[in-house]
Amino acid sequence: MNLVLRPGRADDAADCGRICFEAFAGIAREHAFPPSVPSPEAATGVVEMMLNHPGIYSVVAERDGEIMGSNFLDERSPVVGVGPVTVAPGAQNGGVGRRLMQDVMQRAAERHAPGIRLLQSGYHSRSFALYAGLGFEFRETMACMQGPPIGGMVPGYEVRPATDADLEACNQVCRRVHGIDRGGEVADALKSGTARVTVHDERITGYATDLSFFAHAVGESTEDIRALIASAPAFGGPGILIPARDSALLQWALRNGLKVSELMSLMTIGLYNEPAGAYLPSVFY
Incomplete structure (x- = not known):
């Protein structure tokens, strides 16, 4: 049938x-x-x-x-x-x-x-071929990393729970880095209580919907993302996804006890801007 x-x-x-x-x-x-x-x-x-x-x-x-x-x-x-x-x-x-x-x-x-995005397991060549054949373009490699909480602080970067009043500031950070916002996901994270922000020079310069496989984070600088990772009590699911090209962030995570479990490919159709800052994608993008 x-x-x-x-x-x-x-x-x-x-x-x-x-x-x-x-x-x-x-x-x-x-x-x-x-x-x-x-x-x-x-x-x-x-x-x-x-x-x-x-x-x-x-x-x-x-x-x-x-x-x-x-x-x-x-x-x-x-x-x-x-x-x-x-x-x-x-x-x-x-x-x-x-x-x-x-x-x-x-x-x-x-x-x-305006755009469609996905992540796929780097070892799964059949799915890579399927997506590429459907028109998706490879953008970059992500390292899925898991390990014990890092703890500590990044000087000059305060991390605190996000509030509803922070939504537009988070969207502005995402627009500066990616050219788009992910306000729907941030709103869900605010409802569930997992969202947090970084504050630098008295303004919000980064945020995370959580530190997990299904969450994303965006920052104006690598220091924003380091501060968010360092503040996390745990990394949910298989772990967080770190762009492999961000050598400073990747090497810092390795030095602090996180290990790479697999590599994943970010693939896109349509609108895509090279990031003008630092970020962690979710498994969706």
Whole structure:
């Protein structure tokens, strides 16, 4: 029977979560890497959150009533982020992933999103080829890093919890660095209480929605990002993503006990500006 694509539903969480875990764990095992998702329960929790979030679009692929895979598009900010796109191991290499990608790309086009971005595991050459073949351009390599809290402070850079009154200042920092803002994600982080800002010379010069795999940070300078990392009590999920080209930040993190678990590729379609500052992407971008 033909593959059918439909919107995701809340009751898809268990099946899509299981497939998400099996897909990521399988490809990681093939390359002797630890899975980025530690368990089916953890994957289901992530998928359930995304299926129920009003700012995230979801699509599910079915064949004969059986779920074959899913994909998501984070629409909380003007530039949209793809993923996770996952396909059941038994259905891989049959065009399901391509259909799921084409669906979210069409969704982005219909919404006139200025750009689409994603991160993919560097060891997964098939997914790299798929995305490149669909028009995504490689931008840079990210190092996923995990380890014990660093602690300490960066002189001249105060880190404090963000408040609702800081939202526009955070958006301004992001616009200065990236040319766009990610206000929807910052607003979510303010609601959950995970957002924090750096203050330098009596003004906000950086922020983080959290220090984790699913969060991002932006700063006018590397010192802003160092201060945010140093203040974190832990690094959520597989860890934080540090641009490998930022040698000063990467080497500082290594000296302070963080270790690289894998390398990931940032890929984009449409609007992209070379960063005019420092940043940590989320796994979306």
